[in-house]
Amino acid sequence: MNYDGSRDLYDRALSVMPGGVNSSVRATQPYPFFVQKGDGGHVIDADGNRYIDFVMGYGPLLLGHDLPESVQSAVQRRASEGPMYGAPTEVEVELAEFLARHVPSVEMVRFVNSGTEATVSAVRLARGYTGRDKIVIMEGSYHGAQESTLVEGKRDETAPSSPGIPESFAEHTVTVPFNDEDAAREVFEEHGEDIAAVLTEPILGNHGIVHPVEGYHETLRELTAEHGALLIFDEVITGFRVGGLQCAQGTFGVEPDITTFGKIVGGGFPVGAIGGKSEIIEQFTPAGDVFQSGTFSGHPVTMAAGLETLRYAAENDVYEHVNRLGEELRSGIADILEDQAPNYTVVGTDSMFKVIFTREGAFGDGHCEGGCTQNPSCPRYEHCPKNGADVDRAETERWERLFWPAMKEQGVFLTPNQFESQFVSAAHTEADIEEALEAYKEAL
Incomplete structure (x- = not known):
């Protein structure tokens, strides 16, 4: 992907805004991409790159970018x-x-x-x-x-x-x-x-x-x-x-x-x-x-x-749609993790989701397929995060410096650190979920 337009905008922003941004979580490395517009479940940046958007404004956009x-x-x-x-x-x-x-x-x-x-x-x-x-x-x-x-x-x-x-x-x-x-x-x-x-x-x-x-x-x-x-x-x-x-x-x-x-x-x-x-x-x-x-x-x-x-x-059955896609996404990610990164943990519920790069644990019969629900009978129960300190002990640097850029290069926009939630909107489709899962498979 080409990011020349975003780089030029960031250069200008550094002269007039602290860190070049108006919210510290937007300050990605080496610089953030600047969004030109939203389109359904996607955003398009200043260089015309198109991303599946799972940030959704950090949560407000339940319906996506194209309002009914x-x-x-x-x-x-x-x-x-x-x-x-x-x-x-x-x-x-x-x-x-x-x-x-x-x-x-x-x-x-x-x-x-x-x-x-x-x-x-x-x-x-x-x-x-x-x-x-x-x-x-x-x-x-x-x-x-x-x-x-x-x-x-x-x-x-x-x-x-x-x-x-x-x-x-x-x-x-x-x-x-x-x-x-x-x-x-x-x-x-x-x-x-x-x-x-x-x-x-x-x-x-x-x-x-x-x-x-x-x-x-x-x-x-x-x-x-x-x-x-x-x-x-x-x-x-x-x-x-x-x-x-x-x-x-x-x-x-x-x-x-x-x-x-x-x-x-x-x-x-x-x-x-x-x-x-x-x-x-x-x-x-x-x-x-x-x-x-x-x-x-x-x-x-x-x-x-x-x-x-x-x-x-x-x-308009919005919750049925977003929750079903959220379940499909979390379950699909869990299948990928079981094969490629069994230490990691899928978290979230309804239309919220995330992968925590936990350091221990393994999949087994009866694990929480659609996201950790703190089920004591789950084989991962002793290893899934119970509080903020458990999340802090995860591989947060790997998430931010390797995984997030890899997903961005494949056209998937995630929150740029391991802490903030990610979201499915009513504008997302089955095709978006399938494309995102392929990106997870590649990046992980």
């Missing part, structure tokens, strides 16, 4: 009526009603502008509602670029993971390994009266894809209820992707007190949302005392795109 006519019409109509108003619109109410109607734990919603803003606001809300300061998160987790969760370390011995964050922020953040029930119980025994909330993704999607072991979320639900703390599910990634319209919490049958949303809820436009029980969400101003506000919150174009995307998904 109903979604396009809604977006164009709202944009033609004026960009924004600084006043409420009916479409905000309609999207909030859709979320409350379909997501088990949601009675009321506050819209914001990004997943980061949603989790920042949810943490502030939990602290304001409970009158407590400490937040429990999973080790290695990512909940947006916010000071309270950009920490490293174990238990209550944490420190900021980035310069520019005062140590005092980390003092109020406690970490536990995902899937470690004993660690969660010990933290509550020590700090239970000071914990405002536990914040976790129902399925880790920003640090590999790690499925919960059976009973883990139920344990968090019991512990938070017992100690008067809140359970926050970060469904920015899993929301309206895992579990369909009920989201991941519907799949697992655990209702959090607060849920954060993003990505698909905006139909490809910037969005975030905080949902939950009315008595909690009403603590936001102006109904309550926990301050939250934003000039672009509930932007009419975003609200229209999100509402029509979710309506289209509900009425």
